[in-house]
Amino acid sequence: MPQPEMLPSLPPASLGARPAPFAPDPTNRLTYDDEVFLRSATVIGVPVVAQTAWRFPTEIPVEAVQDLVDELAKGPLNRLVVRPKVIGARSRWVPATTAEPVRLHPDRIKPDQVVGWLDSTADGVPFDPVKGPLWAYFMAYTTDGGTVVAYNASHIVCDGGMKLGAVIAAVRRQHLPRLPASEAEREVTRKDDRRDARTMARAAVRGLREARKAGKVPELEAQSSEKRPLPGPQADDDVVHEVANASADCPVEEWNAAAERAGGTSNALQVAISVEVLLEAGIVRPGEPVKMSLPVSMRGQGDLRSNATSGISIAVETEVRDGVGRVTDLAHIRERSKREFSALFKGTRPDPIAHIAPLAQMIPDKLAKPLLKGVVTPLGLASNLGRPDPDFVAPFGVAADSIVFRALALGATRGELRRMRGGVTSWWCEVGDTCTFGIRALDPDAVPDSERLKEIVTTVYGRWGLVPTFW
Template sequence: MKTSNVLDVIDQAMFDVARAVGGASQLQCIWVYNRPVDVDGLRRFHDHLRRGRLSRRIEQSPLPFGRHRWVAPAGSSDIEIVESARPREEFDAWLTEQCKTPLDCEGGPGWHLAVLPFTDGGAGVSLVISHCLTDGVGLCEALADAALGRDDPISWPAAGSRGRWKALWEDTWQTVRDIPAVGRGVVAAARLARRSRGGTGAGTPPTTPPPALSASADESITLPWATIFVDTDEWEARAQALGGTSNSLLVGLAARLAQRAERIGEDGSVLVVLPVNERGAGDTRANAVSSVRVTVDPARAASDLREIRTAIKQALIRHRRVPDEERAVNALVPLLPRRLLGGASGAMAGFTSNVVGGSNLGVVNPAASRPDGSDADQFAVLNIPSGVTKAKTYRGGGLQLLLSGTANGQFFVSVASYLLDRPNSNDSLRQDLSSTLNDFSLTGTHL
């Protein structure tokens, strides 16, 4: 069976929005070793990543409204091995520096691997990748494949191999086949607009009007972030004691963290957006996800997770039965001018005052935490949104995104956040995250 290299509508939408806002969101994998890293093993890992499922890039359609395609990569960046060791206390700053590495899922490179030796003898490893190339689950699968020496069996066509006239014909025919999906997108967009006007939208507006912002408010800002690790057995035991599951405990934690930042609705509730993994065997989509939204009372979350557990279950049941209107709208994105995409990017990302993202990768393949061939002492993944400016955060009432997973007996929670009229630093976010964990009688270790 021939594998199509036409981008899925979600991947197409993510790429178009990324171009509109000046860059794609990123995922950053973080490994920490309390011993020197095996550089030869890391080089082997890097070589297999270059031959694995991440070894592709996007070629734009010659049609202004056409669907783009996956093609073979033009090349990848070399592994970066920092020669001068730095104190472990500077690891945060170095990771932030890595996030500023120029990435390009069209021209390449789409990802970058680097290692930093610590002065105490340990080492940290970072992999930054464009979200246009993969989602969190797909990334962890690619990491495991590379660590196990498994290369991608798919050979993507070379860029430009179709020829202009063939490309025009094929992409025009693809557009014709997409007409029914575009029609469904128009209907879905109309329904979403009616619900928003009726006051049943995803979130509530900020409780106070945004202040007058200077011209520099439209410049991109660096989001504070923090990662904490909790013993897996302790996390699971606490979830069970509160009548919930690992996932409902994460949702409760996300809601309490939002409450601590006063990012709540008029009724005191928080809306938690939960990505739903739809990746199947042999799935070639970069982002094989949809999402559901759960309304949570953060005041009760730390003492009883049963309501949250039930709400998640009902949301997933409804999600399977009712067409996903937000997903359907993605079919319209190639038809929209770039200026509209740039303006709508905040809404697409969930920039509303009582909405927080809470994604759980589940149990990560143990091989994903072995980039040099042996288990890292800590492994986590961080979600870094793009195109975030002070103006957008004020219009939406702030931003909080949580990403979690289980690896090597540890449950990690990574948070990227920007709050209105409050301190915004890694240290302040760590303190908020630790305090919120304490609400659930849990303790953790920061990165």
């Protein structure tokens, strides 16, 4: 059991956040990773919301869900952003004084309406980093006697480690520390912001010096978002696009058997299936390696950062077999990811972002906006959450049948998605005898809707001897 002050180090359902360039900050200032998601919402206009959904076999009382919400409101998740008074200073966190009550859907929904209902919760509570809220709970009863609970949270306020850790602590009634009271409870003046701006300026100068010393970081030789051609203007660029999502259950025993047959692990199979979805969709070319990003939580003892995520990238080998693109060798995925993770934790893997992060965080929004037009999302990203803590699986005293993790890019247009040149983002977790693979496809042309994505996942699963049961 984690100590009361410990946020469990769990791999996050993330969108490829970079490592934080600083150690956990004793102040309430936002980290570079926090700022990335803040600017995605306020500058680019595409807020990123992480959604966790539990499916329970019985009816869960509304009061039980509200009790959890009340506990979460006492912890580190309940915070808001205050923008700086001085250019160059970082935004800061303050505790939120209220939390949104759980929202119960007025009617029972059919099991095949669950995903549609989950999608609709994205519009249920507009998240605002300054005014709040930044997280909310929703629930609905199903016609077959079950319950679905959705936990939506802005990525500005939490990554997977913070999100899961806060829930586990709330279930156990452990009072985690909130924010450093010395700053959170007093008026922060222009003098404080000027001091922080000077600190950031010194860090930026040091970072630029280190960047010159480090030189160019070797580029990963694989297909990636950066190498995908930038599409030209199209007539429907301004149309808001509903990103394709699919959530598939299957027996853990069958998943593990498929992984073992190919010389790998459950993690490696998730990566392979994600790449094969890219292949089947025509987003990448068969016979060439594909760059995949694998995030991992770096959260430690007493770490109050909203986002504390790092990650690695590996080249996944593909081939043409029986006329289709495949990933048949899982051993190389396991070996390459193990090597890269080892380098990450030893500190021997160069990070091209860390040196320039202080300077990037200092740039005002008005100047940042044109610079962010060329930002791309990962071609492939796979977050593996393994088997979550029992208190997360049964936060209301009843174990969930299945848990799915998803990310929602709200309000993105087809043109914006085309310019970001993303591919797929996937999550995997294991609950009881069931494992759930959640995936979303960011290419509005290759995968125009969720039905097409389900067809692709079904085809890819079949090649591994698996049969998906979709939410």
